[in-house]
Amino acid sequence: xxxxxxxxxxxxxxxxxxxxxxxxxxxxxxxxxxxxxxxxxxxxxxxxxxxxxxxxxxxxxxxxxxxxxxxxxxxxxxxxxxxxxxxxxxxxxxxxxxxxxxxxxxxxxxxxxxxxxxxxxxxxxxxxxxxxxxxxxxxxxxxxxxxxxxxxxxxxxxxxxxxxxxxxxxxxxxxxxxxxxxxxxxxxxxxxxxxxxxxxxxxxxxxxxxxxxxxxxxxxxxxxxxxxxxxxxxxxxxxxxxxxxxxxxxxxxxxxxxxxxxxxxxxxxxxxxxxxxxxxxxxxxxxxxxxxxxxxxxxxxxxxxxxxxxxxxxxxxxxxxxxxxxxxxxxxxxxxxxxxxxxxxxxxxxxxxxxxxxxxxxxxxxxxxxxxxxxxxxxxxxxxxxxxxxxxxxxxxxxxxxxxxxxxxxxxxxxxxxxxxxxxxxxxxxxxxxxxxxxx
Numbered sequence: 001x002x003x004x005x006x007x008x009x010x011x012x013x014x015x016x017x018x019x020x021x022x023x024x025x026x027x028x029x030x031x032x033x034x035x036x037x038x039x040x041x042x043x044x045x046x047x048x049x050x051x052x053x054x055x056x057x058x059x060x061x062x063x064x065x066x067x068x069x070x071x072x073x074x075x076x077x078x079x080x081x082x083x084x085x086x087x088x089x090x091x092x093x094x095x096x097x098x099x100x101x102x103x104x105x106x107x108x109x110x111x112x113x114x115x116x117x118x119x120x121x122x123x124x125x126x127x128x129x130x131x132x133x134x135x136x137x138x139x140x141x142x143x144x145x146x147x148x149x150x151x152x153x154x155x156x157x158x159x160x161x162x163x164x165x166x167x168x169x170x171x172x173x174x175x176x177x178x179x180x181x182x183x184x185x186x187x188x189x190x191x192x193x194x195x196x197x198x199x200x201x202x203x204x205x206x207x208x209x210x211x212x213x214x215x216x217x218x219x220x221x222x223x224x225x226x227x228x229x230x231x232x233x234x235x236x237x238x239x240x241x242x243x244x245x246x247x248x249x250x251x252x253x254x255x256x257x258x259x260x261x262x263x264x265x266x267x268x269x270x271x272x273x274x275x276x277x278x279x280x281x282x283x284x285x286x287x288x289x290x291x292x293x294x295x296x297x298x299x300x301x302x303x304x305x306x307x308x309x310x311x312x313x314x315x316x317x318x319x320x321x322x323x324x325x326x327x328x329x330x331x332x333x334x335x336x337x338x339x340x341x342x343x344x345x346x347x348x349x350x351x352x353x354x355x356x357x358x359x360x361x362x363x364x365x366x367x368x369x370x371x372x373x374x375x376x377x378x379x380x381x382x383x384x385x386x387x388x389x390x391x392x393x394x395x396x397x398x399x400x401x402x403x404x405x406x407x408x409x410x411x412x413x414x415x416x417x418x419x420x421x422x423x424x425x426x427x428x429x430x431x432x433x434x435x436x437x438x439x440x
Contacts, residue, residue: 001035001042001104001369002200002338006113007062008098012055014086014400016098019059021046021369024388024407032364033386037104039131043389044332045361046371047379048403049421049428050393055401056373059393060342064202066099066114071197073180074172080118088399096122102129103338105195112175112192120170126192137189140174151186160185201328203341209324213294214272214283217242221334226326233352235319237298241309247284247291258284262291280312296323318347325356332360332368344372345379357384380418387411392428 004020007013021043023034033043050056065080072078086092100113109129115122122142128135138147145164149156168177178186179193216223227239252258261273265286272283275293282295297309298319312320325344331337345353353376360366361384380390388407396402409426411417420426 001037001044001336002340002371003037003040003042003102003104003109004100005059005063005102006098006100007059008100009085009092009095010062010097010099011058011083012086012395012399012401013058013062014089014092014398017401017403019046019048019391019403021371022388023386024405026410027386027388027407029382029413030361030386030389032366033361033389035367037109038107040104040109042104042369043386044366044369045385046389046391047385048371048373048391048393049375049377049380050373051429054393054395054428056393057342058401059403060202060204060340060371060373062099063101063340064204066101067196067200067202069114069116070173070176070193073176074169075116075118075121076169076171084118086400103195105199106191108188108191110192110195114173121173124174126175126189128188137186137192138174138178140168143170145174147186151188153184153187157185199337201331201337201339203328203339205343205346209327210274210276210281211272211283212323212327213242213281213296214285215327216240216296217244217294222327222330225330225333226323229326229329232355233322235315235322236300237315237319238301238307239299240323241297241299243295243297243309245293245295247293265291316347318349318352321347322352328370329356329360332370333363333366334368336367338369338371341370341372343374345374345376350376350378354378354381354384361385377418377422380421382411382413382415382417387417390417392426394427 002021004018006016006018008016023041023043033045034041035044048056048059069075069078084097085095096115096117098113098115100111102109102111111127111129111134114124124140126137128137136148137151138145143165145161145168147161164174168174175189175193179190183190216226230237230239247262249259249262252262258275261275261284264273265284269286272285275282275284280295282293285292285294296312298312298315300308300310302308328339328341332339357379360370379385388405390406391403392406393401393403406417406426421429
C-alpha cells in the first residue's frame with residue numbers, strides 16, 4: 001500500500017508537497033478502511049478533488065511517471081511530455097525534479113526517492129523505514145553508489161559494488177537494475193522493485209484493460225463477480241461472455257499482424273497477446289497445445305427473453321469504461337494491489353460510479369487500495385469516505401499546487417460535505433468571474 005507520496009519541482013508543484021494515506025485522529029468512521037502495517041496504519045481509499053488546472057492530475061502523472069521509469073530501467077527510453085520543472089519561478093527551472101514514495105510490501109516499509117532531469121538522475125536512494133530509525137539500503141549521488149553490505153544475501157562483495165558505477169549509466173536507475181538483473185544479491189531491493197511491477201497500477205483516462213478476455217475466460221471468480229454486477233448497473237447488458245475461436249497459422253495466412261501474434265503466443269504460453277480492432281479487443285493465447293482468439297462480447301436479452309450478443313463497438317463509451325474497471329474492482333476487493341486512477345468518473349453516470357464506490361467502501365474483505373482523482377461531487381458522502389480520505393488540490397498565489405485533506409477542517413459526522421464543497425467551504429473548486437460583466 002502507498003503510505004505517502006511527495007512531489008517537488010514537477011509541473012505545477014513547486015516546493016515539496018505530500019499526499020498521504022495516514023488516518024487522522026479526528027476521523028472515526030469506516031474502521032474497515034484502516035489497514036495496520038506494523039507500526040503504521042494506512043487507509044485503503046482516497047479521492048482527490050480540485051478545479052481544472054489545479055494540479056490533481058499532475059500528482060497522478062508524477063506517480064505514473066515514476067513507475068514507468070522503473071519499468072523502463074531509467075529515463076532514457078521514457079517520453080516526458082510538457083515541461084518538467086515548475087516554470088513560474090526562475091530559480092526552479094534549472095533545478096532537478098524530485099519524487100519520493102513510502103510504501104508497504106512483504107512486511108517491510110520502504111522509502112524510495114529520486115531527483116532527476118530529462119537526461120539524468122542526480123540522486124536515488126532506498127531505505128527501510130523504521131519507527132525510530134531508517135536503514136539505508138543504497139544511496140546513489142551522481143555516479144557514486146553507496147550500498148549497505150549488511151543486506152547482501154551472499155555476503156558483501158566489494159568488487160561487485162565498485163563495478164556498479166560503471167554498469168549503471170547516468171540515465172539508468174539502480175532499483176530496477178538490481179531488482180531485474182541481480183535479484184538474489186539484495187532481496188530487499190528486489191522486493192521494493194517487485195512492488196512497482198506487480199502491485200502498483202496507474203490508469204490514465206484513455207487507458208484500456210487489454211487482457212480482460214483472457215482474465216474473464218481463465219478466472220471464474222472474476223467472471224462471477226462481473227456477471228453479478230452487470231444486471232445491477234442497468235446498462236442493458238445481462239452478462240458478459242467470451243467468444244473463443246481456435247487459430248492456426250494456416251487459416252491466418254495473409255494476415256501478417258495475426259501471424260505475428262500467433263507466433264508470440266506460442267513463444268509465451270498462457271500470456272495473452274492483444275489484438276485491437278476498433279473498440280473490440282481480442283486476446284491471442286496459446287494453451288493446451290492450441291492457439292485461441294478470445295473476444296469479450298456483451299449479451300443482451302430481447303423482450304422475448306432470447307439472448308443476443310453484441311460487439312463492444314456497439315456499446316456506449318461509459319459502458320465500455322465500466323467494463324474496463326472490472327479488473328480494478330476485482331483486484332482491490334480480492335488482492336493487495338494498489339490502483340491509482342485519473343478521472344475515475346469519466347463517461348460514467350454519477351449514480352453508477354457512486355454505487356460502485358459504496359460497494360467498495362462497505363466491503364469487509366477488500367484488501368487492496370484505490371486512489372483516484374475526480375470532479376464527481378456526488379461521491380462526497382460520509383457514508384462512502386472518511387474525511388481523511390478526501391483530499392483537495394488548489395493553487396496558491398504563486399500558481400503552485402497545494403494539497404490538503406478534508407480532515408484539516410472540523411467536520412461533523414452528519415455534515416453534508418457535498419454542499420459544503422460546492423459552496424466553496426473547503427476550496428478546491430473553480431472561482432468564476434461574473435459572466436454578466438463579461439457580456440455573456
